[in-house]
Amino acid sequence: MPLLEMRDICKSFSGVYANENVSFSADKGEIHALLGENGAGKTTLMNILFGLYQADSGEILWKGKPAEFASPREAIEAGIGMVQQHFSLVRNLTVLDNMILNYSGNRFFLDRKKERQKLLTLSERYGLEVHPDARIADLSVGERQRVEILKTLYREIELLILDEPTGVLTPQETSQFFRMLKDLKNEGYAIIIITHRMSEILEISDRVTVLRDGKKVAEHLTAETNADQLAHDMIGRDLHGLTYTEFGEKEGAPAAGESADKRDENRQPVLELKAITRRAGKHTHALRDISLCVHAGEILGVAGVEGNGQKELAEVITGLKQATSGELLLDGKEIGHASVRERYESGISYISDDRQSDSLIPDMNISDNLMLRDYASPPYADGLLIRRGAVKENAKDKMKEFEVRASGTQGAETKVRLLSGGNQQKLIIARELSDRSRLVVAAQPTRGLDIGATEFVRERLVRKKESGGAVLLISADLEEIFAISDRVAVLYDGRIMDILDRNELDIRRIGLLMGGVTKESV
Amino acid sequence: MSQLFTLSFFTAFLAAAVRLAVPLIYAGLGETIAEKAGVINIGMEGVMLDGAFFSFAGAWYSGSLAVGLLCGIAGGVLMSVLHGVICIVLAQDQTVSGLAINMFALGLTSFLFKLMSQGQSYQQVETFETYAIPGLSKIPLIGAAFFEKDILCYLLYILLILFTIFYKRTDLGLSHIAVGEAPHAAESAGIPVHLFQWTALLVNGVLGGIGGAYLVLVQLGVFTENMISGRGYIALAAVILGRHMPLGMFAAALLFGLANALQIRLQTIGVSVSPYLLAILPYAMTLLAMLGAAGRSSRPESLGKPYVRGSR
Numbered sequence: 125m126p127l128l129e130m131r132d133i134c135k136s137f138s139g140v141y142a143n144e145n146v147s148f149s150a151d152k153g154e155i156h157a158l159l160g161e162n163g164a165g166k167t168t169l170m171n172i173l174f175g176l177y178q179a180d181s182g183e184i185l186w187k188g189k190p191a192e193f194a195s196p197r198e199a200i201e202a203g204i205g206m207v208q209q210h211f212s213l214v215r216n217l218t219v220l221d222n223m224i225l226n227y228s229g230n231r232f233f234l235d236r237k238k239e240r241q242k243l244l245t246l247s248e249r250y251g252l253e254v255h256p257d258a259r260i261a262d263l264s265v266g267e268r269q270r271v272e273i274l275k276t277l278y279r280e281i282e283l284l285i286l287d288e289p290t291g292v293l294t295p296q297e298t299s300q301f302f303r304m305l306k307d308l309k310n311e312g313y314a315i316i317i318i319t320h321r322m323s324e325i326l327e328i329s330d331r332v333t334v335l336r337d338g339k340k341v342a343e344h345l346t347a348e349t350n351a352d353q354l355a356h357d358m359i360g361r362d363l364h365g366l367t368y369t370e371f372g373e374k375e376g377a378p379a380a381g382e383s384a385d386k387r388d389e390n391r392q393p394v395l396e397l398k399a400i401t402r403r404a405g406k407h408t409h410a411l412r413d414i415s416l417c418v419h420a421g422e423i424l425g426v427a428g429v430e431g432n433g434q435k436e437l438a439e440v441i442t443g444l445k446q447a448t449s450g451e452l453l454l455d456g457k458e459i460g461h462a463s464v465r466e467r468y469e470s471g472i473s474y475i476s477d478d479r480q481s482d483s484l485i486p487d488m489n490i491s492d493n494l495m496l497r498d499y500a501s502p503p504y505a506d507g508l509l510i511r512r513g514a515v516k517e518n519a520k521d522k523m524k525e526f527e528v529r530a531s532g533t534q535g536a537e538t539k540v541r542l543l544s545g546g547n548q549q550k551l552i553i554a555r556e557l558s559d560r561s562r563l564v565v566a567a568q569p570t571r572g573l574d575i576g577a578t579e580f581v582r583e584r585l586v587r588k589k590e591s592g593g594a595v596l597l598i599s600a601d602l603e604e605i606f607a608i609s610d611r612v613a614v615l616y617d618g619r620i621m622d623i624l625d626r627n628e629l630d631i632r633r634i635g636l637l638m639g640g641v642t643k644e645s646v
Numbered sequence: 647m648s649q650l651f652t653l654s655f656f657t658a659f660l661a662a663a664v665r666l667a668v669p670l671i672y673a674g675l676g677e678t679i680a681e682k683a684g685v686i687n688i689g690m691e692g693v694m695l696d697g698a699f700f701s702f703a704g705a706w707y708s709g710s711l712a713v714g715l716l717c718g719i720a721g722g723v724l725m726s727v728l729h730g731v732i733c734i735v736l737a738q739d740q741t742v743s744g745l746a747i748n749m750f751a752l753g754l755t756s757f758l759f760k761l762m763s764q765g766q767s768y769q770q771v772e773t774f775e776t777y778a779i780p781g782l783s784k785i786p787l788i789g790a791a792f793f794e795k796d797i798l799c800y801l802l803y804i805l806l807i808l809f810t811i812f813y814k815r816t817d818l819g820l821s822h823i824a825v826g827e828a829p830h831a832a833e834s835a836g837i838p839v840h841l842f843q844w845t846a847l848l849v850n851g852v853l854g855g856i857g858g859a860y861l862v863l864v865q866l867g868v869f870t871e872n873m874i875s876g877r878g879y880i881a882l883a884a885v886i887l888g889r890h891m892p893l894g895m896f897a898a899a900l901l902f903g904l905a906n907a908l909q910i911r912l913q914t915i916g917v918s919v920s921p922y923l924l925a926i927l928p929y930a931m932t933l934l935a936m937l938g939a940a941g942r943s944s945r946p947e948s949l950g951k952p953y954v955r956g957s958r
Contacts, residue, residue: 176834196836224820
């Protein structure tokens with residue numbers, strides 16, 4: 125008897141099926157991967173299990189008995205925990221308070237001293253380092269992920285659901301995380317992991333269920349399948365290869381063959397940072413003496429564990445924050461004191477790692493979000509008024525060109541909040557990668573996206589570079605850095621540890637640099 | 647002017663300030679609790695007015711202060727339940743609902759009072775007695791102001807301390823904070839968001855009702871139309887100025903009490919400034935205080951946003 129069985133689950137949102145007759149099961153001591161593109165219905169299925177949504181029909185058997193969880197509280201009480209992709213943390217509370225929030229081990233009065241100890245023990249045991257008194261709002265996305273995982277482990281659960289858990293971890297952290305998952309599995313936990321990364325599925329899972337368009341299309345034992353088959357099941361077509369570049373392999377990578385030195389000679393520097401320094405704030409990390417250069421027709425990857433100054437680097441370049449000292453040049457012109465708009469108008473685009481708060485206004489619709497950066501200039505502005513016709517026209521073109529799909533019937537009038545992560549990101553790219561953009565600062569541009577969308581985003585960045593633009597790709601995902609960068613800078617503690625050419629790339633070396641270890645200190 | 651500087655003047659001045667502040671503190675505490683859970687009740691003015699009227703009616707008809715108090719509480723709760731139905735069940739705009747409640751309460755109480763009084767005037771009910779706390783009430787300056795009060799005022803001190811502990815030290819208090827900060831996260835942690843918001847609103851009604859009743863049953867013994875005259879709004883300001891914590895709100899409300907007492911004193915000793923100008927003082931101070939508090943928001947992040955389960 126499986127620990128969990130879901131039978132013929134159906135769920136629709138305003139007439140559109142998110143799940144259609146999906147059956148799914150999970151056993152003790154098993155890692156079951158749930159695979160599918162964004163919008164395939166994976167998260168909906170798990171939200172139903174976790175009591176966030178109610179199924180329209182179908183049944184759930186928990187330990188052999190029919191169960192229906194009306195709320196997450198009931199699911200947690202039954203022994204089901206879930207780490208959601210959009211974090212469920214209270215930003216203004218500390219790590220510890222988030223841990224003990226509504227924890228069943230609490231008495232009426234909180235015993236923070238005891239719980240703190242428990243948290244530290246747990247975080248040490250699973251190698252998930254956190255600071256109990258830090259406020260969530262001050263943590264990087266990667267750190268928040270750690271808190272989320274710990275929070276779930278904190279509660280006595282038997283089934284753990286993880287929605288895209290590794291998107292924000294470094295390779296070292298990921299392998300540590302996998303060791304932890306295997307430990308949990310051996311302790312008898314059932315684990316459901318929602319992911320789009322083939323390598324992970326093949327490495328960690330025992331079984332794979334593939335969803336496409338809300339329907340279950342396949343279920344395999346991991347040992348009996350391979351990446352090609354899974355990819356085919358998932359998207360029903362073959363991929364081009366930007367996503368599949370394995371470490372060390374270089375085919376499919378657009379920059380292959382040419383040596384970096386040769387390229388540099390005949391290419392103009394687009395962005396130059398000279399000794400950029402920024403003091404650490406209460407909630408921000410420092411930048412220390414950063415000098416780098418991004419040339420036309422080049423993708424410079426910035427690798428590093430999050431929270432080492434990535435956000436600050438991106439924001440100093442795009443103008444959201446000011447450097448304390450140093451020079452910032454765009455096409456040879458000093459822009460260190462230019463406003464965000466001036467920088468945008470002279471060609472700096474920004475794809476932020478926090479798309480919902482930095483790049484989009486979730487409660488506004490697609491067409492308005494598409495003109496957020498240009499609303500004050502033609503063709504959208506006509507004196508004091510906005511020309512709705514031009515806005516609509518633009519939305520129509522961009523949605524088509526960039527394959528932005530709005531589920532439902534409202535088209536360009538759909539609120540951005542209702543789009544899937546992949547479509548939100550496509551929308552941002554449609555806005556930011558205009559013809560006049562000279563430099564694209566892309567921070568974690570494919571985080572949380574499925575393979576199809578990931579490939580799309582990378583392809584667009586490569587296309588930008590091929591048309592002579594410069595791209596600064598900040599990513600915690602080494603696979604991504606390796607796949608499309610021409611050179612790779614490693615950021616650690618606000619410092620550039622080293623800048624490597626494509627042909628010197630070596631996962632181990634980069635991993636060490638990311639951990640602050642230089643050649644000299646080895 | 648020399649009388650301004652005697653100890654007895656300051657003692658009386660402080661006592662007046664506390665007296666003026668107590669209804670504000672009751673309402674402010676109720677509002678703090680609702681706002682912590684993410685529901686803003688601009689209708690505090692209406693809640694207090696309802697509390698004042700029904701406490702007066704209850705005490706008048708039954709001749710009992712206890713019955714009056716209970717009626718006042720019921721009156722306050724009535725208004726916040728109305729607010730809850732609109733804001734929690736129907737997920738409508740909280741500001742609009744609150745304003746509507748203020749208008750509604752004004753109309754309702756004025757109408758019922760007309761029916762009740764039938765043209766007679768000067769109806770008076772008896773008021774709660776004061777008890778001096780031995781020892782404490784003998785402290786110079788503050789003794790008389792804080793410890794020669796009625797039972798409702800002492801209850802208020804206890805509530806302030808209890809709610810401070812509640813938010814800082816208890817499981818339930820932490821959950822309430824989470825509901826106002828991030829309802830989706832709270833729901834994922836298994837907290838029944840709507841239930842908590844309802845509880846908070848009920849407490850809001852009870853305390854707001856007492857705040858209104860306090861004016862009638864402790865201080866004046868009478869009801870007059872629109873007698874709250876802005877106290878509900880000042881209580882809202884005190885909550886913000888007090889950074890959404892019970893003791894902070896307490897201090898802020900005392901400050902308003904002081905401003906009001908000062909304005910009355912200045913009028914009675916005949917300072918040659920227009921009394922109308924002086925009457926602005928507490929409100930001007932409110933504005934100044936808000937300016938001073940700008941940029942240091944303690945506002946719960948999801949305050950005023952209706953929470954709909956299952957929405958993204």
